[in-house]
Amino acid sequence: MACTTILVGKKASYDGSTMIARNDDSGSGHFTAKKFVTIHPGDQSAAYKSVLSHVVIELPQNPMRFTAVPNAAEGDGIWAASGVNEANVGMTATETITSNPRVLGADPLVEYHPAQDGQPETAGGIGEEDIVSIVLPYIHSAREGVKRLGGLLEKHGTYEMNGIAFQDANEIWWMETIGGHHWIARKVPDDVYVVMPNQLGLDRLDLEDAVTEEKDYMCSSDMKEFIEKNHLDLSLNRDLNPRDAFGSHNDADHVYNTPRAWYMLRYFNPHTKVWDGLDANFTPRSDDLPWCMVPEKKITPEDVKYALSSHYQGTPYDPYERYGDPAMKGVFRPIGINRNDFMALIQIRPDVPEEFRSVEWIAFASNTFNVLAPFYANVSATPDYLANTTKEVSTDNFYWSSRMIAAMADASYGKSVFHIERYQLAVQSKGHELINQYDEKLRREADLAKRTALREQANQKVADMLKKETADTLDKVLFELSSQMKNAFSRSDA
Numbered sequence: 353m354a355c356t357t358i359l360v361g362k363k364a365s366y367d368g369s370t371m372i373a374r375n376d377d378s379g380s381g382h383f384t385a386k387k388f389v390t391i392h393p394g395d396q397s398a399a400y401k402s403v404l405s406h407v408v409i410e411l412p413q414n415p416m417r418f419t420a421v422p423n424a425a426e427g428d429g430i431w432a433a434s435g436v437n438e439a440n441v442g443m444t445a446t447e448t449i450t451s452n453p454r455v456l457g458a459d460p461l462v463e464y465h466p467a468q469d470g471q472p473e474t475a476g477g478i479g480e481e482d483i484v485s486i487v488l489p490y491i492h493s494a495r496e497g498v499k500r501l502g503g504l505l506e507k508h509g510t511y512e513m514n515g516i517a518f519q520d521a522n523e524i525w526w527m528e529t530i531g532g533h534h535w536i537a538r539k540v541p542d543d544v545y546v547v548m549p550n551q552l553g554l555d556r557l558d559l560e561d562a563v564t565e566e567k568d569y570m571c572s573s574d575m576k577e578f579i580e581k582n583h584l585d586l587s588l589n590r591d592l593n594p595r596d597a598f599g600s601h602n603d604a605d606h607v608y609n610t611p612r613a614w615y616m617l618r619y620f621n622p623h624t625k626v627w628d629g630l631d632a633n634f635t636p637r638s639d640d641l642p643w644c645m646v647p648e649k650k651i652t653p654e655d656v657k658y659a660l661s662s663h664y665q666g667t668p669y670d671p672y673e674r675y676g677d678p679a680m681k682g683v684f685r686p687i688g689i690n691r692n693d694f695m696a697l698i699q700i701r702p703d704v705p706e707e708f709r710s711v712e713w714i715a716f717a718s719n720t721f722n723v724l725a726p727f728y729a730n731v732s733a734t735p736d737y738l739a740n741t742t743k744e745v746s747t748d749n750f751y752w753s754s755r756m757i758a759a760m761a762d763a764s765y766g767k768s769v770f771h772i773e774r775y776q777l778a779v780q781s782k783g784h785e786l787i788n789q790y791d792e793k794l795r796r797e798a799d800l801a802k803r804t805a806l807r808e809q810a811n812q813k814v815a816d817m818l819k820k821e822t823a824d825t826l827d828k829v830l831f832e833l834s835s836q837m838k839n840a841f842s843r844s845d846a
Contacts, residue, residue, distance in 0.1 A: 354377040354448065355374055355447045355550065356447075356548065356549050356612055356616075357444065357447045357546070357548035357549075358371075358373045358545060358546065358547055358548075358616065358659060358660060359372050359373075359519075359540050359546040359548075360372075360373075360545045360651050361541055361543055361544050362521075362522070362702065363543040364543050364544055365650060365652075366652045367701060368703060369521075369700055369702065370442075370519045370520070370521060370522070370524050370699075370700050371653070371656060371699050371700075372442055372519045372698050373444075373695065373696065373697035373698070374695070374696065375660050375692050375693075375694065375719055376421075376433055376695075377691045377692055378693050379691075380691070383693065384431075384693050385423065385424035385743060385751050386424060386433070386751060387422065387423075387424045387738065387739050388419070388420075388734050389420055389422065389739045390417060390419050390731060390732060391417065391419070391485075391489070392732070393415045393417060393489070396415040396485075396489060397411070398413065399411060402475075402478065402479070402481060403428060403481060404428070404429055404476070404481050405463075405464045405475055405476030405477060405478065405481075405482075406473065407508055409504065411490070414490070415489035416438040416439060416490070417437065417438050417489075417732070418435045418437040418489050419435040419436050419712060419734065420434070420435040420485075420488075421433040421434045421714070424743060424751065425743040428481070429481035429482070430484075430485050431480065431481050432484035432485045433484060433694070434712075435696075435729075436730075437488050437489060439493075440521060440700055440706060440730075441488070441491050441494060441497060442700055442729075443487065443517065443519070444516070444517045445483040445484050445487075445517075446480040446483060446515060446516050447514065447516070447550065448480070449513045449528060449553070449599075450513055450550070450600040451531060452599065452600045454584060455582075455584065455598050458584075459530070459531030459532045459578070460532050461510065461511050461512065461513075461532045462477030462509030462532045462533075463476050463511050476511045477505075477508050478504060478505070478509070478511075480512065480514060483501065486504065487500050487501050487504070493520050494519050494524060494525045495523065495539075495570075497518035497525065498518060498525045498527050498537045498570055499570070501516060502535050502537070505533060505535050506535075509533045510529050513529050513552070514528070515529075515548055515553065519698065519700055521709065523539055525538070525540065525570075526538055526548075528554055528594070530572070531598075533572065534571075534572040534575060536554060536557055536569070536570070536572075536575065536594060536598075537562075537569065537570040537571065538556070539567075539568045539569070540644065545647055546644045547616040547617060547641075547643075547644075549613045550608070550612075551595075551599065551613075552594065552599030553595075554643055555594065555595055555640075555643045556592075557571070557594045559571070559575070559576055559579075562575065579592070584597040584598065585597055595639075606636065607685060610637060610638060610639065611636035611637075611664075611684035612687050613641045614638065615636075615662050615667070615687070616662065617634070617642065619659050620645065620647045621647060622648065623648060636684055653697055653724065654780060657697070657719075657724045657776075659687070660688070661687065661720050662688055663687075663688050663689075664686060668681070669682070669683055669684050687719065688718060690718050691718075692717060692719045693717070694751075695714075695715040695719055695722070696712060696713065696715075697712070697713040697724065698710065698711075698729075704791065707730055707794070707807075708791065708794050708807055709730075711726050711727065711729065711787060712726070712727050712729050713727075713783075716750055716754040716755070717751065717758045718755075718758035720762075721754075721761045721762065721772050722757070723754075723775055723776050723780065723821070723822075724779070724780060725780075725783050725818045726783045726786075726814060728810055728811055731807050731808050732804075732808070734811065735811050735812050735814070735815030737749060737816075737818065737819050738750050738751075738815060747823070747826070753822045753826055757825055760829040760832070761829045763833050764829065764832040764833040764835075764836055768828070768829045771825055771828040771832070772825070772829075775824075778821050782814075786810060786817070790807070790809075
């Protein structure tokens with residue numbers, strides 16, 4: 353699925369936390385309703401079977417509780433997407449990426465084949481549907497997450513190319529699958545942020561470190577031999593560039609992928625490089641955009657939200673821009689589009705006691721018009737307003753209310769954008785306020801059971817606030833859209 357990812361190292365963030373964030377998009381022609389829930393050990397079986405690929409995976413017998421953002425409707429698998437476990441390890445999976453024919457010819461994807469013409473069924477590999485569920489409940493660090501998933505990929509293979517992020521309070525690791533069974537990973541430097549827009553992103557791989565010390569890089573066990581045997585290193589000076597070796601470069605990238613990376617880098621580093629004009633260092637069509645950069649200032653959750661809500665504001669490519677060259681508007685695929693299903697930002701705070709160290713910021717529907725609200729991750733249940741999403745449209749849950757706001761605000765953008773901005777400011781401000789209040793309450797409370805109750809009480813207060821602000825904004829944008837109807841008629845007299 354189309355997604356966009358931002359990773360923020362602890363020295364690049366405003367409070368020393370590690371932050372990983374990703375939005376997930378529906379395929380064309382439908383919406384994939386999502387919910388925010390807690391998965392308990394009793395909900396996890398000893399063997400996992402993929403709905404799409406039918407692969408069966410034996411699981412360890414000691415799963416941890418974790419949060420997830422799975423599909424609301426049953427039928428196509430779990431798609432747990434993003435979450436935090438009891439050990440304060442966060443994970444988001446996956447960012448769909450691409451590869452080239454040389455890689456796929458050397459290590460083909462492991463695809464499912466149903467029983468046919470007397471031949472038995474052949475299971476496929478693991479994919480986005482499965483990855484969080486078979487990894488997150490069993491890992492105690494970001495590094496351990498890479499190791500576990502790497503072993504599963506080498507054993508079972510995969511039927512698609514994916515990027516996966518792992519985090520704990522100290523480290524963030526980014527992992528990319530290479531062909532059917534291979535993978536590479538890099539630890540995100542503490543002082544940088546990373547942007548990923550549906551392309552193989554790593555622009556450097558220290559292969560010697562990856563196959564020996566594994567200090568900053570890791571890879572599948574036979575990666576060195578795999579590269580040499582299949583002549584994948586295209587560099588002239590033996591300085592391996594993973595994008596060239598494993599990735600792909602298509603003309604469609606210059607409409608669909610690279611412009612998204614360009615805009616995010618431009619936002620976080622407006623003065624470091626020249627991004628516009630004839631003398632630009634990088635343009636929306638540049639294939640050599642940096643995978644990571646040191647930001648010009650420390651990054652907040654609000655910065656991440658803004659970047660992942662991008663529709664190219666402040667550029668000629670903004671589809672909502674009223675002036676400028678009409679031929680330039682909407683030429684590039686934005687990050688904030690109607691098909692966004694959810695955005696989750698996981699913040700793991702090193703200066704906070706472990707019990708309430710992890711906070712998940714959750715948003716549903718189009719990032720351009722939605723709001724991000726914070727919730728403690730270490731809870732036995734999430735608020736019903738976020739957990740009760742149904743397949744049917746309903747204002748009783750946050751997902752469909754957000755979806756309706758987005759559709760109405762888009763259709764009445766000029767008059768509704770001010771309501772959206774106030775909505776976002778109100779929810780984020782009150783969300784910070786509530787988390788700050790409950791952080792202090794939790795620090796003062798000595799009783800374990802009462803601290804557990806306080807975390808869930810805090811989450812419910814955030815959800816109650818969110819429901820009120822969402823209903824109020826839905827009313828406002830509905831009025832603005834209704835005022836534009838062809839039979840709208842207003843009178844100045846009573």
